[in-house]
Amino acid sequence: MAGAGCAVGKMDGMRVLVAEDERDLARLVAVGLRRAGFAVDTAHGGDEALDLLDLHPYDVLVLDRDLPRVHGDEVARRLVAAGSPTRILMLTAATAVEDRVGGLDLGADDYLGKPFEFPELVSRVRALRRRPARPALPPLLERYGLRLDAVRRTAARDGRDLDLSPKEFSVLQILLEADGATVSAEELLDRAWDAHADPFTGAVRVCMSKLRAKLGEPGLIRTVQGVGYRL
Numbered sequence: 001m002a003g004a005g006c007a008v009g010k011m012d013g014m015r016v017l018v019a020e021d022e023r024d025l026a027r028l029v030a031v032g033l034r035r036a037g038f039a040v041d042t043a044h045g046g047d048e049a050l051d052l053l054d055l056h057p058y059d060v061l062v063l064d065r066d067l068p069r070v071h072g073d074e075v076a077r078r079l080v081a082a083g084s085p086t087r088i089l090m091l092t093a094a095t096a097v098e099d100r101v102g103g104l105d106l107g108a109d110d111y112l113g114k115p116f117e118f119p120e121l122v123s124r125v126r127a128l129r130r131r132p133a134r135p136a137l138p139p140l141l142e143r144y145g146l147r148l149d150a151v152r153r154t155a156a157r158d159g160r161d162l163d164l165s166p167k168e169f170s171v172l173q174i175l176l177e178a179d180g181a182t183v184s185a186e187e188l189l190d191r192a193w194d195a196h197a198d199p200f201t202g203a204v205r206v207c208m209s210k211l212r213a214k215l216g217e218p219g220l221i222r223t224v225q226g227v228g229y230r231l
Contacts, residue, residue, distance in 0.1 A: 019049035046070025080107030087128035184228035
């Protein structure tokens with residue numbers, strides 16, 4: 001796998017599950033995807049992957065086909081049967097055409113053979129997000145004097161560039177996509193942080209405080225007591 005040491009990018013507002021039984025490869029893929037701006041969790045067996053898929057709203061599942069305990073094919077079958085909006089990128093060392101066709105017939109949205117080039121993996125993950133499983137999100141969000149470009153990973157307010165961290169960018173994107181609706185702290189944790197985030201650390205509150213400071217005055221983010229946050 002080449003190119004995993006890519007530069008840190010802006011946060012995509014995407015949550016990805018990497019299900020891969022080769023622990024070193026799983027770790028490398030997860031680190032590389034995080035550097036590309038995704039929130040990433042890992043699982044090393046099909047049973048663990050299914051448990052995490054039940055708990056969290058993943059945008060994309062990077063799925064090794066040959067998983068232990070519950071085979072990757074079965075994970076794909078169950079996900080599709082449940083009507084999940086999670087997109088599936090299937091990985092396998094098998095390169096025969098019938099293997100690729102078999103994976104796609106199970107409901108996988110895309111297929112990538114091992115070994116692979118890491119930039120291609122990142123591009124395929126991003127492409128899966130753009131497929132209209134859920135309402136398509138525009139690449140450019142403009143509201144309240146804010147301009148957020150989800151492709152170039154830039155954000156500005158009234159023409160002033162905002163130097164946002166990946167987490168701050170992700171949180172702002174989620175709030176803009178909500179279009180004035182209130183977003184709970186729990187949903188922000190689910191979509192912008194990985195499974196290692198402690199819900200009791202105040203991570204969302206700290207991130208929100210920094211984001212408000214960078215947005216400047218007049219304030220744009222309102223705290224709805226006991227509910228969450230909204231623009």
